[in-house]
Amino acid sequence: MEISPGELLKAINSPADLKNLSREQLHKVCDELRQYIIDIVSVHGGHFAASLGVVELTVALHYIYNTPYDQLVWDVGHQAYGHKILTGRRDNFYTNRKYHGLSGFPKRGESEYDTFGVGHSSTSISAALGMAMAAKYKGETDRKSVAIIGDGAMTAGMAFEAMNHAGVADSDVLIILNDNCMSIDPNVGALKEYLTDITLSPTYNKFKDDVWKALGKLPVGKGFTRSMAHKVAESLKGMMSSSANLFESLKLRYFGPIDGHNIIKLVDTLKDLREIPGPKILHIITKKGKGYSLAEKDQTKWHAPGLFDKITGEIVKKKFDSPQPPKYQDVFGLSIIELAEQNDKIMGVTPAMPSGSSLKFMMNKMPDRSFDVGICEQHAVTLSAGLATQGLRVFCNIYSSFMQRAFDQVVHDVAIQKLPVIMCLDRAGLVGEDGPTHHGAYDIAYLRCIPNMVISAPMNESELRNLMYTAQLESNQLPFVIRYPRGEGVLINWKTPFEEITIGKGRKLKDGEDVAIVSLGHPGNFATAAIRELKTQGLNPAHYDMRFAKPLDEELLHEIFSKFDKIVTVEDGTVVGGFGSAILEFMTMHGYKADVKILGIPDRIVEHGTPKELHKECGYDAQGIAEAVRAMVKTTTYTIEPRFIELQ
Structure with a gap:
């Protein structure tokens, strides 16, 4: 199914194209960008509501700032879909989050516009401040750094640590607080209440400017100075509104709150702020899921809904002929x-x-x-x-x-x-x-x-x-x-009576010959499937579920190493220092000699894809386990010294 962008959006291949448009055309760009995100995500899946909420902000930022020379840091990456579409990735956006496709988050290796990799939250202010400090050190006085942080991400201590430093770093950094009262679930805590108070109170900057203008009409001189007027204004501000106290106490100049869906207001505000040096924070109010009514009403459900009918809002669910295990x-x-x-x-x-x-x-x-x-x-x-x-x-x-x-x-x-x-x-x-x-x-x-x-x-x-x-x-x-992993388990009748498990005790699931498969956790089910395949080929490996990576079941391991000189370990963790490494340590400590192959997550960064695709790539799905066993059976001798892992 081909999804075509709108008339204006299809001509935007970089922010330079966006800058050629008039201010009046930005409304239509926002409408087309929002619709394109809805069209793509409904058919191909992905995160949804967060990017809809920052469409106007995304357009305004790329319209005013000289990206990628000016550096935008998105926090978190859920809200960066519009950013990706406007920065040369529109036609490939349907591959978002697919195997070998675009990443669902900003990624430095993917585009020069992605200045910092973000997947977790609350890193943007630290990263943008570092960029601003570097620009100052290198004499790039015209280069701007902007952190776009959601209010949920503001609850992390790292964000406060960064603001605390930004206030005294004397660097040109703008923090944009995207206030929508949501992360994935509704925000909690005193900060949420504080931001709500700001939203409901008179805007601090307007009040401050009004007071300043009024005091400016008083006759300066005769003992009344501009400095004294400033002190009076600050005192009145403290009496009338607490809206800026938190941020300004950290020496961040506070602006807002303003409507984050008013594109012209955003453009004008960002244009002004671009000329104001030093650390500052712009507080904008947005609606997560803006422009799609169902997402506006239930933002948690529509954070990442999967595939859905964009007209009816019906979320497409997998259809099964029989009951399925729970997550x-x-x-x-x-x-x-x-x-x-x-x-x-x-x-x-x-x-x-x-x-x-x-x-x-x-x-x-x-x-x-x-x-x-x-x-x-x-x-x-x-x-x-x-x-x-x-x-x-x-x-x-x-x-x-x-x-x-x-x-x-x-x-x-x-x-x-x-x-x-x-x-x-x-x-x-x-x-x-x-x-x-x-x-x-x-x-x-x-x-x-x-x-x-x-x-x-x-x-x-x-x-x-x-x-x-x-x-x-x-x-x-x-x-x-x-x-335990993401996703479904394997049991339909899962609600079994509780039973105590002896800490550090594994279990033998199947006796066998020649090779022992020693697994930890859910991948043991892949081993079970591999054994079924191997049985059709005349092979009969044993299978042990260890249950514990620490403490290890040493009694069971003594049994395994006494009987088998060919062992495959399986885990869904890194092969470096993980469960398989613990098995090798045991073998060496007790003087056993065996050919041990560790299957798990390799010593490299594994990119995105479906779990099934990634398990296969990393070689510890059922097919990978079966191949490892077959390769071992072909070996007629084993090394005298322990063969420390062939990484898969």
Whole structure:
């Protein structure tokens, strides 16, 4: 299906083309750009509501600023679709988030207009400030740096750290606060309330200008100076409105709030601000999903709806002939309620992902025991640690890739103090179309090196429930990690009775000959499929599900290495320092000799695509496992010394 852009949009191949248009034509450009995003995303999928909300801002920025010489940093990349379309990627935009296609986020290697790679939130101010400081150092006094940050991203400590520095760095940086009261879910916290107060109060700059003009009419001299007038204005401003106090206390000159959907107002404001040196912040009010009524009404649902009928708004759902397994995240969300009903010490914490993690179920049913703390992973972990000191059993649910932000808190506030925080790492492994910024590739490796940690991974939904049950028992007094992938599990009848799992104990799923497949977590299902294929070829490998990357089941490993000299390990984490590496360490420590092949995420950046495409590329889908086993069986001898990994 060919999707054609509007009359004006189809002639815009770069911001230079946009600048050739009159101000009056910008309204039509915005309408065509918004419609083009709707047309493409409805047919090809992707993030949706965020980019609709910044159409006018995107057009205004590229109309006024000299991009790419002037540098725009988008935060987060969900809102950058219009930016991509206006910067030479319109005709390829249908490949967005597809295998070998455009990235769903700004990406430096993709375009010179993408000045900074962004997938996580709250990095834009730091990056733009760095660019501004570099421009000043190099004498590029005409070069501008702009950070476009959503109000949800403002809740992260990193944004405040950057603003704190920007106020004293004496660099020419503009921060645009895109205030729509949404990230993926509705924003939470005191900052949201503060921004709401600003929105409802008289605009600070208008009030300040009016006071300044009035004082300017007073006779200067005779003891009344302009400096004194300024002090009077500031005092009156403080009495009448608190709208700018937060930002101006950080020495950022505050402008706004203004309507972020008034293209002419935006163009005029940005034109003026471009000439004002120093650190400053422009506060704009936008509507996430603007221009598509259904997305305006339910912004969470339309953050990334998948394919849909743009006329009726009906979201296209996969049709199956039989019932399908639930998503792991929903199994977590429903199981934690079951556990919390049995154990009044259980609490739930998530940093801005109640829908993505399905903690929303508990938040709806038990609002006094479950909390969304905003985009604050570090705070989420240490808050959980504080709750744990008081004897509570806290499930802290964070996406695997987002947990990277809280590494120090896991070490310092949880592991060193040996607090039994239960860290549920959603989206572990390759997450698919979101790509390298969201892949949960490294958690096994970076958590395995920390003392006092339990690291587990369920092979199916029943195992997830049992690990959750085990982790909350009083007998467990250690930090307990449960990692599981994005998407569906494998069991239709998943709601099994809770059973305790002995910490550090794996299980033999199948006895066999010649080769042992040793898996961790959901990829064990790929191994099961591979074994079915191999059986048709006369091969009979054994299969072990280890369940735990730490502590390892040494009794089971002794059994494996005593019986097999050919072993394939399978995991959905990095092959460097991960589960397979732990198996090699055990082998070396105990003097075993075997040919070991590690399958998992390779030591390179894996781009975006469907999970199925990426598993195949990385060689640990069922076909890749079967090929590894066949290759090993052909080997008649094994190396005397351990063969340290052939990376797949």
